Amino acid sequence: MACVPANVLTDVAMQRKYLWIVGLVAIVLVIAVPVVIFRPGAKAVTAAKSSDPWAGVPTHATHTDHKDIVKGPFDSPQAVTQSCLECHPDAADQVMHTTHWTWESDPMTVTWRTEPVTIGKKNQINNFCIGIQGNWKKCTSCHTGYGWADANFDFAESSNVDCLACHADTATYAKADYGLPAEGIDLVAAAQSVRMPTRDNCGKCHFDGGGGNGVKHGDLDESLLFPSASLDVHMGEYNFLCTDCHKTENHEIKGKLLADNLVIAPVEQVACTDCHDAKLHADERINLHTDSVACQTCHIPATALKDPTKVAWDWSTAGQDLPEDHYTYLKIKGSFVYENNYQPTYQWFNGSADYRYLLGDTFDPSRPLDLNPPAGDIQDPNAKIFPFKIHVAKQPYDVQNKTLLQPVTAGEGGFWSEFDWNKSFELATQYTGLPYSGEYGFAETHMYWPTTHMVQEKEKALQCADCHGSEGRMDWQALGYPGDPVEWGGRFNK
């Protein structure tokens, strides 16, 4: 032992000198580790929510000011587009691949037709202004292009893409007949104002779809331009823009419309669960609802909260010299019913349509015709009870051929100028290719509009008694339940 070298001794001494640090660390660990493991809520933390909705709350970056970039002057709107394409060469091509441009789907096969068909505004009809063929003058004022005046419009011409519709400040820009800029628009000012699309841009067409404010949707109208928190929690309280949920890549905007599609895959659609957990309620009883009840059902108790929405449109009374009023009767359009605080109708919905009336389809005019009934029923595990606005219309049909008729209205010689139904149908045959027997009537048609905006916070969401119990708004038996599930059990109650 005596011959242990001195340097070893020193090393050992050094080791010992710092041994207390090891001891201290050991003591701290012995105390800290169990404390962390057993701390209150440790179990809850591991079961924490997987998604953070606050991550979806947008921060809107300031867009590059184009005032000094865009010079002008422009002698045509197409010149504006060409100017845009100098720096954004792919933009027009991207837009031209979207339905905002094509207004129709890719060809698809449907069970009730032998040939593949396309569905879209371009060739199908709705129960508002009915159809665009022959009526391009007015209808294409919402097209993202310039000059769609007839069936010969060149969809391959990139300079016809209207960049300004979505990107210009709506204070400087507006579209008119054939999608061309309205009279007196200063194209340079409009082009210099470009930025990311705002609610105003989208709202120009989507708030006023169907021919006026709040006509089509009920949950989308001009009240959302300056929304209060009580109107829509996302847009009102957190200033969401449309594109914050309708995420857009390469001008492809997420979200599909039930009216213009048949099968919609969930990935193509905007969903609450993009940001929110599917089972986020503190109350397990409410979470048990979410397999069968869409978020919208409880969180959108009513639409048309501020501006009324059109719920019924009767074309059969059009053409008369009755007192006119925007909300009840117009000679060119017929009779309307508008409703405020519209309580939706509830149906099973798996995201797709069961059927889409195609131009030329025959139907039974003695019963109301569903143009786009939502798909899903109580047996469908992917379907949920979903709120719809059902727009009821009476629109013309061919009494002998049992097909809906698409009149020429806005077009030359159309109903809006001549008030002659026969003439308007005959004029339309050249555009639609549909025969007209010469005998028309009016049939009741229904269109389904999924309700998904004007979302309310939990404090204003539906409560149990709104659906259950003697005063509930659900027609349980129509939904396929034997009775109120509170007493009869839910559909997964095996």
Add this chain to the structure above:
Amino acid sequence: MLQARLRKSTIKRLLIALATGALALGLALGVRSAAAADPAPAITPNPPPLHPTFRLLDAAGDSVLESGLPVSTMTTCGACHDTTFIEQHSFHADLGLSDFSADGLTLAQPWDKSRGAFGKWDPLTYRYLTPSGAQRPDLTTAEWLLTRGSRAPGGGPATTARNGAPLLSLAPDATNPESALLDANGELVAWDWQKSGVMEMNCFLCHLDNPDTQARSAAIAAGQFGWANTATLLATGVVTQSEAGYGWQPSAFGADGELVAGVLRIQDPTNENCATCHGVVHSGKEPLTLAACDLDAAQTATTGQVIAGQRIADSGLNLQDKATLSRAWDIHAERELKCTDCHYALNNPIHAQEAASARPSHLVYDPRRLEIGEYLERPNHDFARGESAQYTIDAEHKGSMRRCESCHNAESSHSSWLPYTDRHLSVLACESCHVPQLYAPALSSVDWTVLDAQGDGLRDCRGIEGSSTITGLVTGFQPVLMQRTNVDGKTLLAPYNLISSWYWVYDDPSGASYPVRLLDLQAVYFQDGSVQEGAYAPEIVAAFDADGDGLLTESELRIDSDAKRDLVAGRLAALGLANPRIEGQVQPYSINHNVARGEWATRDCTTCHHADSLVTQPIKLAGSTPGGVIPTFVSDANVAASGAIQPGAGGALYYQPQPQNDGIYIFGRTRINWVDWFGALAFVGVLLAVSLHGGLRFWSSLRRPRHGGATKRVYMYQAYERFWHWLQTFTIILLLFTGLIIHRPDMFGIFSFPYVVTVHNVLAAILVVNAGLSLFWHLAGGEIKQYIPRPYGFFDQAIVQTKYYLAGIFRGDEHPFEKTRDRHLNPLQQITYFGILNVLLPLQIISGALMWGVQQWPQYAAALGGLPLLAPFHSLVAWLFAAFIVGHAYLTTTGHAPLSGIEAMVTGWEEVDAHAVVPGAVVAEGRPDAASDPVSGSAPETKPGLRPSNA
């Protein structure tokens, strides 16, 4: 189907628009779709009633349509249902008649004559039922019906005399309070039951979807008891009322004499049916409104409970912070539960459940049920009920209702976040946390010692500023928590409203006491003894009119001086009332409804575990104390009135709960003052002592030259010893600190209470494990010897050591005993550590473990006095530990150099004074086995004795 989907109103409005257009044009164009004109079939909200149609019969069993007599429910419903059985099994019908005793039952008051509303005095309604032979009669049976009948469903005292004879058999008799009526002069006049008829148990009142309660009340108030049940049908159109009386409508009856189907919709009682008598029930979208403390809705008036699923924020009340109150008034109402879901007929085959004591313990569910037909024939109308504090009627059915835990698994919803879940659930009623606040006003006091201008007592409300719930400000109130004893003997803290009342009492000639009847009180207060004019007697005005304006306001109408009391007492005595005096009582009212879901329930620990604990929150009883009489709690409630009723600010009277009187110890709130004072004194005393000692040492060291005695370095502590010592040091200090936070959370607001409790428990577990391992180490290696004082010479050595600390140390003497590896504790340390480690530490571990174990094994803690004893003891020992640590830390500085002792415990090596020979000491330069130092774990690298020494 599609048509059904289309909403009816849409169609309607479309049709209206269509019709307008068509009319204006004179139907010029006639293309109208048949489809749109075809209205959608209406969805009937109520399915067609299951109940078959039936004949309405009079008491004789003849069709009322033919006889024109009032309907008899007993014969009509009795055609299929056993109405006699039903009436006999219904405390709603009986209302105390069956145990009425003219001699009194002495429940809350000596003048209580039964357990139910028929005979038990209620200071809220004041007037009381007079037994026969009473000198000063108040309510007769007839007047009881006239004034209270609208809240009595009939049968029982409405048809039957106290001796069991039918009321109809009683002859009009002005001397019999069962067949007489008090007139305005206070004289009894005869009452003719044959003329008024009697009120059979009214099936329609609860089983009809639209009973005409107003018409019924009007018939009762008019003394037409026999027509009351018929009047209940007025809203159905089966019967109409005219100047001539009631007339049955032939159109409501079919050819066979039976009612047309659907005219009377018979159903299970709905919440609205129950609301007729009990309290505010509200459904639908219409904003809820209510009148503050309106005794017509008695349950709401006495407790603030409102049965409604509507969000409070959506109500029509002017509530404080209303916008934030997005919870429903009552979660069960919101979830579509009905009153009868919990308060079910006791033999209802769906719900019936024997008491646990009435079935074999292995049997969870007895499937042998009544057939539905048997049940419908003889449904027991005694309904399942809870453990209410205020209703003594039908006491044998208390606790028959299923309670929260019958439906809810509290364990599953609480154990993930609520520490000590079982403990909380075993001492707290669910309502204590889940009814944290009542949002409707409730009565707080009634003062019948004075009368307002209408001749009524003065009522005070809590939870509202002003009197209107719309123009005043509703604030709601926090119920007071009191300990309830269930029928099974289990005790729980539960929420209550307290209503105090004051009233005049006198002795009648028989020596029995009675409250002064209203008539006499009005005679005392009003001019000419009549309240009609609303004029107070001049003497009363003179005494009470403080501002001298000749008018008496409510604030002036208070007996707040002996003079006023004596004046009224004198006037009562002048009426012939002996020994008039003011008495007062406090009645607790159970709060079980208006339950809130978790996020609205009390879930912050410091709500209770804090100096301002909810459990000890006082509740204001009244703004004043009439006559200076402190009221007493009623004796017939199942609530421990263990707190104190004491005056507070502004002359108000408060009830201060004192849960410690109920054996309840609340961490963070309860403390025994002497324990804390004693412990703090011990701690501070030691601190002062060592400061003094240290100061003297420092002073003396300055006065004498440095004593350069011989020292040497000794390897004093092995690595494990150092490790366990410091681990113990950390845990004990942290335990003391966390324990202090648990004891006084109000002083350490930044710490999360549940977190600190958990840390304290985890630390305790570490301490126990550490102590156990080190005990094993000491035993296995024989080190334990160091701690065991050697009997031989121990006291001598202890005295030597004491002398050293008291004197020698200041002189710079050498330590009397050399500190060596094998003997590093001096005799004083030995005895101290022996005490600490063998007495204090085990005691602290055991008391702490028992306190921790109240969750799982409360019986062990209970055997040792429960928390009220264990917890203060644990605190006391903790104080002693704290004191010990101070002394211990100080004594470590008494070694060779102030820090050498601590250094030794860090490094293992200590510089000690080298002694020549010390009695009993083993001189050692190190340990032979030190080479196998357990911490360094390395091969023997040195022999400690070879280390260079300072010596």
